[in-house]
Amino acid sequence: xxPLDSKLKPCxxxxxxxQLYQICANCSVxxxxxxxxxxxxxxxxxxxxxxxxxxxxxxxxxxxxxxxFAGLYAIQSGAVKCYRINKEGDEEVIGFFLPGELIGLxxxxxxxxxxxxxxxxxxxxxxxxxxxxxxxxxxxxxxQRQLLxxxxxxxxxxxxxxxxxxxxxxxxxxxxSLSYRYRLRxxxxxxxxxxxxxxxxxxxxxxxxxTISRILTHFQQEKLLIAKSKNIKLLAMNKLKxxxxx
Amino acid sequence: xxPLDSKLKPCxxxxxxxQLYQICANCSVxxxxxxxxxxxxxxxxxxxxxxxxxxxxxxxxxxxxxxxFAGLYAIQSGAVKCYRINKEGDEEVIGFFLPGELIGLxxxxxxxxxxxxxxxxxxxxxxxxxxxxxxxxxxxxxxQRQLLxxxxxxxxxxxxxxxxxxxxxxxxxxxxSLSYRYRLRxxxxxxxxxxxxxxxxxxxxxxxxxTISRILTHFQQEKLLIAKSKNIKLLAMNKLKxxxxx
DNA sequence: CGAGCGTTTGAGACAATTCAAGAGATGTGG
DNA sequence: CCACATCTCTTGAATTGTCTCAAACGCTCG
Numbered sequence: 001x002x003p004l005d006s007k008l009k010p011c012x013x014x015x016x017x018x019q020l021y022q023i024c025a026n027c028s029v030x031x032x033x034x035x036x037x038x039x040x041x042x043x044x045x046x047x048x049x050x051x052x053x054x055x056x057x058x059x060x061x062x063x064x065x066x067x068x069f070a071g072l073y074a075i076q077s078g079a080v081k082c083y084r085i086n087k088e089g090d091e092e093v094i095g096f097f098l099p100g101e102l103i104g105l106x107x108x109x110x111x112x113x114x115x116x117x118x119x120x121x122x123x124x125x126x127x128x129x130x131x132x133x134x135x136x137x138x139x140x141x142x143x144q145r146q147l148l149x150x151x152x153x154x155x156x157x158x159x160x161x162x163x164x165x166x167x168x169x170x171x172x173x174x175x176x177s178l179s180y181r182y183r184l185r186x187x188x189x190x191x192x193x194x195x196x197x198x199x200x201x202x203x204x205x206x207x208x209x210x211t212i213s214r215i216l217t218h219f220q221q222e223k224l225l226i227a228k229s230k231n232i233k234l235l236a237m238n239k240l241k242x243x244x245x246x
Numbered sequence: 247x248x249p250l251d252s253k254l255k256p257c258x259x260x261x262x263x264x265q266l267y268q269i270c271a272n273c274s275v276x277x278x279x280x281x282x283x284x285x286x287x288x289x290x291x292x293x294x295x296x297x298x299x300x301x302x303x304x305x306x307x308x309x310x311x312x313x314x315f316a317g318l319y320a321i322q323s324g325a326v327k328c329y330r331i332n333k334e335g336d337e338e339v340i341g342f343f344l345p346g347e348l349i350g351l352x353x354x355x356x357x358x359x360x361x362x363x364x365x366x367x368x369x370x371x372x373x374x375x376x377x378x379x380x381x382x383x384x385x386x387x388x389x390q391r392q393l394l395x396x397x398x399x400x401x402x403x404x405x406x407x408x409x410x411x412x413x414x415x416x417x418x419x420x421x422x423s424l425s426y427r428y429r430l431r432x433x434x435x436x437x438x439x440x441x442x443x444x445x446x447x448x449x450x451x452x453x454x455x456x457t458i459s460r461i462l463t464h465f466q467q468e469k470l471l472i473a474k475s476k477n478i479k480l481l482a483m484n485k486l487k488x489x490x491x492x
Numbered sequence: 493c494g495a496g497c498g499t500t501t502g503a504g505a506c507a508a509t510t511c512a513a514g515a516g517a518t519g520t521g522g
Numbered sequence: 523c524c525a526c527a528t529c530t531c532t533t534g535a536a537t538t539g540t541c542t543c544a545a546a547c548g549c550t551c552g
Binding site: 229 | 507510516517
């Protein structure tokens with residue numbers, strides 16, 4: 001583990017702060033992010049919520065655990081891992097996040113981040129100041145609704161995740177979740193590159209690295225997919241779905 | 247399993263619908279529920295959100311999975327289990343809920359309940375019509391804030407839950423969670439009665455009934471607690487905390 | 493008081509982990 | 523741009539934790 005920066009100033013690792021407001025209306029992931037189904041007028045209002053856009057390199061942190069809550073971050077491009085280190089020194093991965101997804105939701109009630117967010121590849125994010133977001137949500141019922149929808153969905157995903165039992169089930173569900181999310185973003189649902197290591201997948205699914213490796217090998221033997229290092233090609237989505245749902 | 251009622255009308259099993267509005271101001275779990283920290287005037291406004299109060303007997307359902315979303319339910323007294331039956335016919339317990347807690351949050355984005363809610367003992371609930379709640383939240387920033395806080399907290403709890411590895415860790419964390427929640431409600435934190443069976447605890451923690459039993463026996467041998475049928479007496483909370491955090 | 497369900501306990505089976513070693517990538521400095 | 527050092531990934535073997543199956547025990551409630 002890289003030592004954590006002791007100063008608790010958020011986003012200090014941003015390389016490049018865009019000087020120009022890039023309004024949400026022009027954002028490529030608008031229809032996956034909060035502003036889903038908004039009118040052009042509303043989109044202009046939403047821009048006031050976007051406090052700042054930041055660009056990060058691979059392995060840079062967006063925020064560290066326990067830093068004071070500086071707002072939610074909407075991922076615009078790239079990929080992010082939220083994680084924490086437990087008492088035994090092992091990494092626990094809370095989740096992997098793709099463009100259009102919101103991170104920092106768990107910090108709303110405690111006012112400090114509950115995990116650290118690190119970029120798995122070069123990544124752009126929009127910081128949404130929480131107070132501005134609440135104000136905007138008051139004026140724009142659609143925004144309020146959408147924010148609650150996002151949180152409700154995250155909750156449902158977590159509850160699903162909690163009840164996956166076998167290792168094969170978890171790995172299959174994980175791959176299908178990524179596949180689905182890539183498809184929504186206009187990428188191939190059957191052929192994609194994992195932005196994370198086997199180790200990180202294991203830390204997300206509560207499985208040993210070796211187990212992830214073995215299961216991918218096994219799926220490959222069963223002709224369900226081809227896994228060539230980080231590249232995944234799904235050959236039998238239906239069979240994987242069957243495994244995922246048990 | 248009791249066969250499900252095929253009609254999808256919500257709350258049809260309510261035994262007794264209170265005729266009088268019981269305003270939130272007089273509710274015994276007010277400070278645990280949404281109206282935390284509200285002024286008397288705000289509490290009157292909040293009452294308009296409470297569409298109806300319902301009383302249920304043990305084993306009655308508040309709602310069934312896939313029924314159309316009829317709002318959130320705030321538990322006023324009693325205890326509720328949210329669960330679903332998976333493909334293999336096994337029960338998966340999403341959570342146990344105590345007075346002051348909100349259920350139905352996962353239905354916000356899908357507009358139908360994602361699990362069934364059954365009462366573990368005689369239970370009173372308040373139904374919060376979602377549209378009225380959103381309207382009220384627009385007028386009362388505190389309410390909006392509080393609702394988001396509740397969802398944020400639920401998310402954090404779920405993420406915690408997802409990373410508990412060993413069976414002992416899970417059972418210890420489960421008992422401590424109950425203990426903490428009872429304490430908040432004015433009951434003893436060290437001496438309480440479980441409202442659910444070993445089987446249901448297992449279905450919540452993804453462990454076999456036998457494992458729950460064995461671990462309780464083991465904790466008892468280690469003098470960490472006394473488990474006499476459903477009655478639990480915690481003798482060494484600190485050691486349990488150590489086990490829970492691993 | 494007996495029936496039936498929930499709980500406890502034991503023994504064997506099995507899934508996933510740990511430990512260990514080797515193969516394959518990746519990145520860095522010369 | 524290559525060579526070496528360093529990660530990451532894969533594979534095997536032994537170990538461990540939890541589950542399954544089976545039987546006995548003990549509440550609870552009619």
